[in-house]
Amino acid sequence: MxxxxxxxxxxxxxxxxxxxxxxxxxxxxxxxxxxxxxxxxxxxxxxxxxxxxxxxxxxxxxxxxxxxxxxxxxxxxxxxxxxxxxxxxxxxxxxxxxxxxxxxxxxxxxxxxxxxxxxxxxxxxxxxxxxxxxxxxxxxxxxxxxxxxxxxxxxxxxxxxxxxxxxxxxxxxxxxxxxxxxxxxxxxxxxxxxxxxxxxxxxxxxxxxxxxxxxxxxxxxxxxxxxxxxxxxxxxxxxxxxxxxxxxxxxxxxxxxxxxxxxxxxxxxxxxxGGKSSAIVLPDADLEAMSSVLVRSCMRNTGQTCYISTRILAPASRYDEVVDMVTATIAAGRQEDPLDPDTVFGPCATSSQFNTVMEYVASAHAEGARATTGGRAAQLGGGLEDGFFVEPTVFADVAPSLRIAREEIFGPVLSVLRYDDVDDAVALANNTRFGLGGLVFGEDQDAALAVADRIDSGSVGLNFFASNHSAPFGGRHDxxxxxxxxxxxxxxxxxxxxxxxx
Incomplete structure (x- = not known):
């Protein structure tokens, strides 16, 4: 035994x-x-x-x-x-x-x-x-x-x-x-x-x-x-x-x-x-590979990272498949005491930020988005009862007009939006007053690069995102x-x- x-x-x-x-x-x-x-x-x-x-x-x-x-x-x-x-x-x-x-x-x-x-x-x-x-x-x-x-x-x-x-x-x-x-x-x-x-x-x-x-x-x-x-x-x-x-x-x-x-x-x-960056998932994207970098690229530091792509733009032909992968990946991340080396998601940094994130979560519920995981304040024990924890959350069926799709949340909340074709995806990615980060996931590197060139942002990653100390990092617009x-x-x-x- x-x-x-x-x-x-x-x-x-x-x-x-x-x-x-x-x-x-x-x-x-x-x-x-x-x-x-x-x-x-x-x-x-x-x-x-x-x-x-x-x-x-x-x-x-x-x-x-x-x-x-x-x-x-x-x-x-x-x-x-x-x-x-x-x-x-x-x-x-x-x-x-x-x-x-x-x-x-x-x-x-x-x-x-x-x-x-x-x-x-x-x-x-x-x-x-x-x-x-x-x-x-x-x-x-x-x-x-x-x-x-x-x-x-x-x-x-x-x-x-x-x-x-x-x-x-x-x-x-x-x-x-x-x-x-x-x-x-x-x-x-x-x-x-x-x-x-x-x-x-x-x-x-x-x-x-x-x-x-x-x-x-x-x-x-x-x-x-x-x-x-x-x-x-x-x-x-x-x-x-x-x-x-x-x-x-x-x-x-x-x-x-x-x-x-x-x-x-x-x-x-x-x-x-600030930022409100998008990850464009092209129709040929390898979702297993995307899953391996999803937290780092889209919910790093419990979503409290300026450049992360908190909007996942998925093709209509693979929308449900992308929602399932994103949901499973985020749900598998351990949320516990941040001093535990195995913890993936910690608390919001302040009580004020906790309240802000919960207001956005409430607005998403009220505006018709569907929480596929999370969507609540986290209830943790072991001395963490008074901590500022929000469950890592994924919302599907998110319309571009929703607050969670337009405004920076700075917490553990992802939105999955649907697009019809690549032109539609680029238009959605650029339909923001921000311009800091972005991602393109796709197997065809030339096609992914062509899409990245069309994103109006200071930095864009192809199948991963990281800052390069020798390359400029800065934002456009707001x-x-x-x-x-x-x-x-x-x-x-x-x-x-x-x-x-x-």
């Missing part, structure tokens, strides 16, 4: 042995040191799997912003950082990468307790962040190389200088806090900028490991600074007169406000915002302004000067 399967550990047992270095902290990082915050308020840090408040950070104020921006300004104007060669700065990036990797497990566990990302996901954050840093370090020779361009008329030449843009405000969201900050930090540092980092209020503690790695790498004082607080603090940072550039990842409504402020101040800004990753992402932190000579 076979031995019984081991019992699933409950939330209390998984958390009992955790030893996290940062829980309740009182300081911010400014001018190369941790100093007590001037703001007297506190922002709690809640575990979304249990509803427990387990940490807190200062709710910074104007004085904290002034100190951080002032330190960054002094470092930029008077310090050695911008005067180093890019190759020398790249050496620091490589040491930061090593420092982040050395803190990988603490980063993962802290991140999971902050936002509920399954630890199977958060355990990749440090390696990915290190890879981003190493990629941008590899671009140093391009910055150090002399760039001389002759006049077309032949009367002289121009020396093109690539100067750092200045003090940068870097504002990251709560869904992938480490990587979405490092994709800003790495090019800013290589370019010679100094920065003030502002994390989203639900995920402030994991950022301290980035600062620890920066300090251990010996980055000069004031080059990297960290403040914590609410959205009000982020607005003050964006508008601070000492800031030269803003980089923000987050929601489209907040991005609009930042863009308005940047326009008023004539301040360069990079915005990576999905943002500018790009990150690649040489194009580095260019966002540079200011160009042409010196003309005979």
């Amino acid at each position: 076979s031995a019984p399967a081991p019992a699933t550990p409950d939330a209390l047992s998984l958390r009992a042995g955790l030893e996290l270095p940062y829980t309740h902290v009182d300081d911010v990082f400014s001018g190369g040191r941790w100093t007590p915050a001037q703001g007297t308020g506190r922002n709690p840090v809640t575990d979304p799997a249990t509803g427990e408040i387990w940490g807190s950070v200062p709710d910074g104020n104007a004085e904290d912003i002034d100190a951080a921006v002032g330190a960054a300004r002094q470092a930029f104007e008077s310090g050695p950082w911008r005067r180093m060669s890019a190759t020398d700065r790249a050496g620091y990036l490589l040491r930061i990468a090593e420092g982040i990797e050395a803190r990988a497990e603490q980063i993962a566990l802290t991140n999971t307790r902050e936002n509920g990302s399954p630890v199977a996901e958060s355990r990749g954050a440090a390696a990915n962040a290190a890879s981003i840093l190493r990629y941008f370090a590899s671009l140093a020779p391009r910055l150090d190389a002399e760039d001389v361009r002759p006049f077309p008329s032949g009367v002289g030449e121009s020396v093109v200088r690539r100067d750092p843009v200045g003090v940068c405000a870097l504002i990251a969201p709560w869904n992938f806090p480490i990587n979405l900050m490092v994709i800003k930090l790495a090019p800013a540092l290589l370019a010679g900028c100094s920065v003030v980092m502002k994390p989203a209020s639900p995920t402030p503690l994991s950022f301290r490991f980035i600062v620890d790695a920066v300090a251990a790498a010996g980055v000069p004082d004031g080059v990297v600074n960290l403040v914590t607080g609410s959205g009000r603090l982020g607005d003050a940072l964006v508008r601070h007169p000492g800031v030269d550039k803003v980089a923000f990842t987050g929601s489209t409504p907040v991005g609009r406000k930042i863009a308005a402020a940047a326009g008023e101040l004539l301040r360069p800004v990079t915005l990576e915002l 999905s943002g302004l500018g790009t990150e990753y690649g040489e194009e992402g580095l260019s966002a932190y540079l200011s160009y000067k042409s010196i003309h000579r005979r």
Whole structure:
């Protein structure tokens, strides 16, 4: 007789042995040191799997912003950082990468307790962040190389200088806090900028490991600074007169406000915002292969990923077959404590996001969509009764006019829409105000590529989706302004000067 399967550990047992270095902290990082915050308020840090408040950070104020921006300004104007060669700065990036990797497990566990990302996901954050840093370090020779361009008329030449843009405000969201900050930090540092980092209020503690790695790498004082607080603090940072550039990842409504402020101040800004991407399933698609990448491509991080294709566009001839495959794949994903390595789907990151997702689920039911799996708040035990869990949900019979087909949900909800022919599929994919990601599934690579070329989006995957550190990533329309990753992402932190000579 076979031995019984081991019992699933409950939330209390998984958390009992955790030893996290940062829980309740009182300081911010400014001018190369941790100093007590001037703001007297506190922002709690809640575990979304249990509803427990387990940490807190200062709710910074104007004085904290002034100190951080002032330190960054002094470092930029008077310090050695911008005067180093890019190759020398790249050496620091490589040491930061090593420092982040050395803190990988603490980063993962802290991140999971902050936002509920399954630890199977958060355990990749440090390696990915290190890879981003190493990629941008590899671009140093391009910055150090002399760039001389002759006049077309032949009367002289121009020396093109690539100067750092200045003090940068870097504002990251709560869904992938480490990587979405490092994709800003790495090019800013290589370019010679100094920065003030502002994390989203639900995920402030994991950022301290980035600062620890920066300090251990010996980055000069004031080059990297960290403040914590609410959205009000982020607005003050964006508008601070000492800031030269803003980089923000987050929601489209907040991005609009930042863009308005940047326009008023004539301040360069990079915005990576929301999405409502589609996966077009061509008639010849291999559904078994699609199933193997479905969660990663369409419901990654419990649906809390900006570029994922949460609308599955299926041909009428195979609609029921696609619905069955998507339903079975999502239903098979384990939803449990995100600290359990076998968990596929965790909770929504905040109680507010839980409420938002449940409103969309209710609207789908009311508007006639059919839930083939999920469609309710999840009822979990073992200490997770107060967590923010929504059952992973698939809706079929979704008309393009439904809210769930038009608006970004940012939760574990997929919609399967029907199309008649490829032209209809492309029109449905482009019938959105967003333009961030997308997928085409099909066996004929040339045909799939031809369809991808017709999708009005910043990135499209053929039979899988992943970000390439060396290729630009950015959104169109309401999905943002500018790009990150690649040489194009580095260019966002540079200011160009042409010196003309005979």
